[in-house]
Amino acid sequence: MTAHTLPTQLPRLRENVVRSASELIGSTPLLELIRTGTGTRLLLKLEQFNPTGSAKVRMAREMVLQAERSGELRPGGHIVEPTSGNTGTGLALMALERGYTFTAVVDDHAAKDKLRAMKAMGAQLVSVDSGATGGPSTVERRRIAAEIAARTGAYRPDQHNNPHNNAGYHALAAELLSDLTTDVDFLVGAVGTGGSLCGTVEELRRLGSRVYALGVEPTGSIIFGGVGGSYWQTGAGSPAGFPVGGNVKYDAIDEDCRVRDIDAFATARVVARRTGILVGGTGGAAIQVALRRLVHLPASSTVVVLVCDAGEKYLDTVYDDDWLRERGLYDEAAQQRITRLCRAYDESVRLAAVERAGA
Numbered sequence: 639m640t641a642h643t644l645p646t647q648l649p650r651l652r653e654n655v656v657r658s659a660s661e662l663i664g665s666t667p668l669l670e671l672i673r674t675g676t677g678t679r680l681l682l683k684l685e686q687f688n689p690t691g692s693a694k695v696r697m698a699r700e701m702v703l704q705a706e707r708s709g710e711l712r713p714g715g716h717i718v719e720p721t722s723g724n725t726g727t728g729l730a731l732m733a734l735e736r737g738y739t740f741t742a743v744v745d746d747h748a749a750k751d752k753l754r755a756m757k758a759m760g761a762q763l764v765s766v767d768s769g770a771t772g773g774p775s776t777v778e779r780r781r782i783a784a785e786i787a788a789r790t791g792a793y794r795p796d797q798h799n800n801p802h803n804n805a806g807y808h809a810l811a812a813e814l815l816s817d818l819t820t821d822v823d824f825l826v827g828a829v830g831t832g833g834s835l836c837g838t839v840e841e842l843r844r845l846g847s848r849v850y851a852l853g854v855e856p857t858g859s860i861i862f863g864g865v866g867g868s869y870w871q872t873g874a875g876s877p878a879g880f881p882v883g884g885n886v887k888y889d890a891i892d893e894d895c896r897v898r899d900i901d902a903f904a905t906a907r908v909v910a911r912r913t914g915i916l917v918g919g920t921g922g923a924a925i926q927v928a929l930r931r932l933v934h935l936p937a938s939s940t941v942v943v944l945v946c947d948a949g950e951k952y953l954d955t956v957y958d959d960d961w962l963r964e965r966g967l968y969d970e971a972a973q974q975r976i977t978r979l980c981r982a983y984d985e986s987v988r989l990a991a992v993e994r995a996g997a
């Protein structure tokens with residue numbers, strides 16, 4: 639059969655078609671959430687537009703490709719990793735594309751939809767009991783994964799210490815600089831392994847940026863030395879007793895912040911109503927930090943928040959009123975405070991325009 643070109647088609651040298659989902663990683667969009675009267679902008683880097691719906695697929699690809707280069711992963715091999723879900727869906731994608739089996743060690747703190755997504759992609763799930771608190775059992779997940787790797791000879795990427803986690807975000811830094819006509823003055827991101835924030839910041843600086851980095855963890859997480867306690871934000875933070883890995887580059891982070899679940903989730907819900915984009919709970923936490931900061935920043939600052947994943951993964955938690963109420967996390971007043979803050983910024987733009995017109 640000969641190829642038939644429609645009369646309306648333009649000649650192309652190459653079709654715009656990919657042959658594997660991992661080729662769709664990256665080039666995620668920037669959405670302006672807020673602009674202030676001083677010309678400062680809060681932009682969201684929407685990493686949910688990656689395949690698997692999360693930033694973490696960037697580093698899953700990098701770690702797997704590096705393990706192939708180093709010979710740690712051989713054809714038909716086995717990967718095992720403890721995960722709260724987003725690393726797991728990234729590894730599940732890479733495993734199915736490249737012919738590996740993948741075992742994810744998870745707990746019931748993980749979002750149900752992430753577990754379902756990993757299963758849908760053919761991953762094997764090993765579940766660890768979260769214990770009475772229902773909090774993340776990061777230490778136990780890690781112990782079980784190490785035990786499986788020792789017993790089966792599986793490759794364990796070790797996302798907390800593997801430098802290719804952070805390197806997986808170098809392209810993200812380049813995307814930011816190529817999508818903007820300014821520097822990234824402030825970068826805000828939730829910190830779990832540290833890979834996304836630290837990897838992006840280090841590459842931005844290598845490319846000449848003078849970015850100021852703010853790392854955000856849930857209140858109750860101990861990464862930046864706070865008091866340990868329970869929290870419901872998944873993916874970010876480390877519970878008490880967990881040894882923080884080498885990928886949290888404390889030197890690269892200028893300032894650390896803690897956000898309560900109530901404020902993180904209230905912010906995510908307000909953003910959903912304002913934009914129609916649902917961000918995950920850790921995205922909500924990072925946006926909360928940025929929103930509070932904007933008013934104090936020099937005029938015309940560019941603030942970028944890394945949004946790790948989408949709210950669609952949390953419809954039965956962060957976006958479910960009953961789930962929040964059962965845990966004392968539903969707070970109408972917190973949502974109103976954030977809504978008022980956003981409106982005040984909107985109003986500042988209007989006033990600045992009036993002032994300019996009168997000048």
Ligand SMILES: Cc1ncc(COP(=O)(O)O)c(C=O)c1O
Pocket residue numbers: 694722724725828829830831832833834835872873874875918920921946947
């Ligand atoms: C939803 C979510 N937010 C934030 C993070 C933290 O990202 P990183 O591990 O790159 O610090 C993760 C990591 O798994 C995550 O799943």
